[in-house]
Amino acid sequence: MRVLVLGGDGYLGWPTALHLSRRGHEVGVVDSFARRQYDFEMGVDSLVPIATLQRRVHTWSKVSGLHIAPFIGDLTDATFVERTLAAFEPEAIVHFAEQRSAPYSMIDRSHAVYTQVNNVVGTLNLLYAIAEQDPSIHLVKLGTMGEYGTPNIDIEEGFIEITHKGRKDILPYPKQPGSFYHLSKVHDSHNIMFACRIWGLRATDLNQGIVYGQQTEETSLHPELATRFDYDGVFGTVLNRFCVQAVAGHPLTVYGQGSQIRGMLDIRDTLACIELAVTHPADKGEYRVFNQFTESFSLNELAGMVSDVYPGTVEISHIDNPRVERQEHYYRAAHTKLLDLGLVPHMLSGQTIEGLIHVAERYRDRIDPVAIKPTVQWRHTASTLATAGSEPAVPEAFGVGVETSATIGSAEG
Amino acid sequence: MRVLVLGGDGYLGWPTALHLSRRGHEVGVVDSFARRQYDFEMGVDSLVPIATLQRRVHTWSKVSGLHIAPFIGDLTDATFVERTLAAFEPEAIVHFAEQRSAPYSMIDRSHAVYTQVNNVVGTLNLLYAIAEQDPSIHLVKLGTMGEYGTPNIDIEEGFIEITHKGRKDILPYPKQPGSFYHLSKVHDSHNIMFACRIWGLRATDLNQGIVYGQQTEETSLHPELATRFDYDGVFGTVLNRFCVQAVAGHPLTVYGQGSQIRGMLDIRDTLACIELAVTHPADKGEYRVFNQFTESFSLNELAGMVSDVYPGTVEISHIDNPRVERQEHYYRAAHTKLLDLGLVPHMLSGQTIEGLIHVAERYRDRIDPVAIKPTVQWRHTASTLATAGSEPAVPEAFGVGVETSATIGSAEG
Numbered sequence: 001m002r003v004l005v006l007g008g009d010g011y012l013g014w015p016t017a018l019h020l021s022r023r024g025h026e027v028g029v030v031d032s033f034a035r036r037q038y039d040f041e042m043g044v045d046s047l048v049p050i051a052t053l054q055r056r057v058h059t060w061s062k063v064s065g066l067h068i069a070p071f072i073g074d075l076t077d078a079t080f081v082e083r084t085l086a087a088f089e090p091e092a093i094v095h096f097a098e099q100r101s102a103p104y105s106m107i108d109r110s111h112a113v114y115t116q117v118n119n120v121v122g123t124l125n126l127l128y129a130i131a132e133q134d135p136s137i138h139l140v141k142l143g144t145m146g147e148y149g150t151p152n153i154d155i156e157e158g159f160i161e162i163t164h165k166g167r168k169d170i171l172p173y174p175k176q177p178g179s180f181y182h183l184s185k186v187h188d189s190h191n192i193m194f195a196c197r198i199w200g201l202r203a204t205d206l207n208q209g210i211v212y213g214q215q216t217e218e219t220s221l222h223p224e225l226a227t228r229f230d231y232d233g234v235f236g237t238v239l240n241r242f243c244v245q246a247v248a249g250h251p252l253t254v255y256g257q258g259s260q261i262r263g264m265l266d267i268r269d270t271l272a273c274i275e276l277a278v279t280h281p282a283d284k285g286e287y288r289v290f291n292q293f294t295e296s297f298s299l300n301e302l303a304g305m306v307s308d309v310y311p312g313t314v315e316i317s318h319i320d321n322p323r324v325e326r327q328e329h330y331y332r333a334a335h336t337k338l339l340d341l342g343l344v345p346h347m348l349s350g351q352t353i354e355g356l357i358h359v360a361e362r363y364r365d366r367i368d369p370v371a372i373k374p375t376v377q378w379r380h381t382a383s384t385l386a387t388a389g390s391e392p393a394v395p396e397a398f399g400v401g402v403e404t405s406a407t408i409g410s411a412e413g
Numbered sequence: 414m415r416v417l418v419l420g421g422d423g424y425l426g427w428p429t430a431l432h433l434s435r436r437g438h439e440v441g442v443v444d445s446f447a448r449r450q451y452d453f454e455m456g457v458d459s460l461v462p463i464a465t466l467q468r469r470v471h472t473w474s475k476v477s478g479l480h481i482a483p484f485i486g487d488l489t490d491a492t493f494v495e496r497t498l499a500a501f502e503p504e505a506i507v508h509f510a511e512q513r514s515a516p517y518s519m520i521d522r523s524h525a526v527y528t529q530v531n532n533v534v535g536t537l538n539l540l541y542a543i544a545e546q547d548p549s550i551h552l553v554k555l556g557t558m559g560e561y562g563t564p565n566i567d568i569e570e571g572f573i574e575i576t577h578k579g580r581k582d583i584l585p586y587p588k589q590p591g592s593f594y595h596l597s598k599v600h601d602s603h604n605i606m607f608a609c610r611i612w613g614l615r616a617t618d619l620n621q622g623i624v625y626g627q628q629t630e631e632t633s634l635h636p637e638l639a640t641r642f643d644y645d646g647v648f649g650t651v652l653n654r655f656c657v658q659a660v661a662g663h664p665l666t667v668y669g670q671g672s673q674i675r676g677m678l679d680i681r682d683t684l685a686c687i688e689l690a691v692t693h694p695a696d697k698g699e700y701r702v703f704n705q706f707t708e709s710f711s712l713n714e715l716a717g718m719v720s721d722v723y724p725g726t727v728e729i730s731h732i733d734n735p736r737v738e739r740q741e742h743y744y745r746a747a748h749t750k751l752l753d754l755g756l757v758p759h760m761l762s763g764q765t766i767e768g769l770i771h772v773a774e775r776y777r778d779r780i781d782p783v784a785i786k787p788t789v790q791w792r793h794t795a796s797t798l799a800t801a802g803s804e805p806a807v808p809e810a811f812g813v814g815v816e817t818s819a820t821i822g823s824a825e826g
Binding site for chain 2: 109112121132154162163168171176177183190191194198199330378382
């Protein structure tokens with residue numbers, strides 16, 4: 001199939017593009033490099049060095065003999081979207097191309113507005129371009145399990161049958177997202193559902209859990225095929241960051257009680273799920289939702305597993321939760337639809353954690369301990385980034401944050 | 414109380430400002446004149462002539478001895494929002510300042526994107542300014558009954574208790590909005606709910622039905638205090654437009670079967686509801702939802718009532734529905750919370766319809782029959798406005814649309 005991967009230069013987009021290419025699909029990648037720009041803004045970098053997109057594509061061609069077509073531009077530019085679809089003529093579009101960090105969206109007003117406009121407008125432009133050029137294109141869109149929040153009933157896959165005052169209907173599952181980022185995904189979901197209804201588009205909304213891992217079969221083939229590994233307080237996700245913290249000799253800092261539960265999955269399962277969705281398209285006019293995670297863990301369980309596996313001593317430290325979220329909550333979420341399509345999950349094992357620790361050790365000298373601290377506070381309307389405090393102009397602040405409150409533990413990206 | 418009315422130059426914003434002023438509140442109005450700009454874009458005008466905002470405020474001062482403070486600017490300009498709140502120091506903010514036409518949002522991609530960005534960003538800027546300056550300000554936000562769609566169960570006021578697999582929770586009512594405009598209101602609702610949760614803001618979301626009527630106690634005091642009366646295919650709402658059609662000698666054109674049911678209310682009840690919400694504020698951290706309508710009617714019932722009341726002959730004609738919506742559907746929506754606060758509704762009567770017909774007759778020579786036709790098609794990604802066909806440069810098209818397919822019947826604004 002001809003598959004266009006939007007956000008194909010990112011943490012998951014790039015390994016997805018490689019995986020689909022290797023599995024025989026004709027792949028194009030679209031990226032604006034917004035993700036690399038956020039690094040410049042925050043003064044941080046991927047723990048694992050990454051090559052330019054052009055270099056990656058070239059190296060993939062040398063290693064595999066397969067071609068991936070790069071398209072450089074931004075989804076908020078409607079003309080670019082239209083021209084790219086017209087040039088590539090995809091049968092399926094995998095859409096990762098959104099600002100995906102909850103803390104980034106909560107920095108201040110301008111980051112909240114940026115996140116919602118960027119994500120919602122990019123997706124609207126895409127929906128219009130699909131409807132106008134070829135409504136049979138299957139849109140595979142990345143959502144998040146964080147759209148649901150933590151209701152006191154079982155979470156279903158996108159829809160729920162409700163019996164109320166003697167009548168019955170199947171309705172969109174109520175959403176209680178926990179950041180302006182998660183809200184942007186809820187907005188997208190509503191917009192996509194509507195576009196399927198009025199224009200007969202076909203879409204799969206993948207409500208993904210938190211992804212861990214850094215290596216896939218394809219990225220391991222050459223150092224220039226490596227994908228990002230984020231450990232900073234804004235873009236780093238919980239398990240990857242715990243492993244870096246252990247290697248850096250920091251306490252594993254858990255937000256609040258640590259009893260918060262999250263759905264999670266291995267990066268290799270992300271690739272498998274995307275391929276299953278692409279090769280089993282939604283029907284014309286169908287908007288379907290898959291919950292894309294394989295296991296649920298509390299933050300405490302994750303910290304405990306890293307502590308058990310790490311060969312040295314690891315301290316676990318509970319810090320004030322920068323987020324506003326329920327700490328003690330019911331959590332049971334359906335995730336059978338991808339299993340029904342044939343997913344065979346990689347369960348989280350000591351070996352997986354050892355692999356992550358190994359990556360962190362290899363690039364130990366690239367760890368910036370200042371960047372680890374989670375400084376974005378949900379209760380504040382404006383936060384200062386941890387890395388802003390290490391400016392040479394403010395020498396009295398240099399290093400202080402690291403010693404007194406180095407923290408980690410964001411449960412969601 | 415000090416009340417700031419956003420969108421205070423519009424159809425409902427202006428009469429609300431007058432009403433609150435007369436009832437002893439200290440009132441400021443904010444407007445960017447976006448609504449007047451849409452008229453220029455479409456080449457249409459309010460049936461009833463309206464004065465400039467500056468003139469209106471001046472006339473109100475002469476008639477009542479009361480001052481209304483005007484602030485001219487756009488909510489998407491965060492600095493303007495911050496400065497206006499700092500200058501006026503409101504205790505309550507009534508927020509009408511959004512693009513409020515479903516057909517306008519469905520014209521094409523750029524109008525869909527404009528509607529969602531304008532509405533969502535304006536409201537986000539407002540939430541941040543309230544949180545930063547004074548979280549005790551009560552936000553009274555206009556939503557729409559169209560957020561709910563037409564589920565096969567009773568519609569509740571914002572939240573629903575769901576029992577599922579032996580467990581129970583009260584969750585946000587599932588939304589199935591029917592246009593990119595209605596979607597923008599759903600996005601707003603989710604954003605506001607979240608802001609109340611994390612910052613302790615207090616908000617009332619008024620899911621309003623379709624408003625009919627043009628005169629209120631205050632606007633009737635002087636011709637320069639009149640509010641808009643829209644009858645065109647984009648901004649005109651169903652009952653107001655049926656009355657204009659009857660006067661213009663056109664068939665009352667009903668979309669599809671006409672069995673679609675909508676919640677409706679008298680313009681005077683809008684003012685009463687707003688005042689009830691303002692004088693009974695939500696608690697700190699509370700996000701509450703009131704369904705603001707008083708009666709439900711099908712399009713066929715409304716057309717029949719106008720036909721019964723109009724002294725001449727009226728033809729009723731069913732046309733292909735330009736919208737994508739269920740025509741036969743269950744509809745029962747709760748609306749007791751405003752009654753509990755003391756609302757005494759004006760029920761729709763022959764006398765009300767006579768009043769509307771009287772207004773239409775007085776300004777009969779201002780009716781542009783070309784503008785009535787609903788040309789925005791939900792199933793298309795780009796539509797041409799009815800008024801675009803009457804350009805002098807295309808004489809062969811002039812008038813053709815009027816004779817062959819003059820239509821009316823948009824159920825929602």
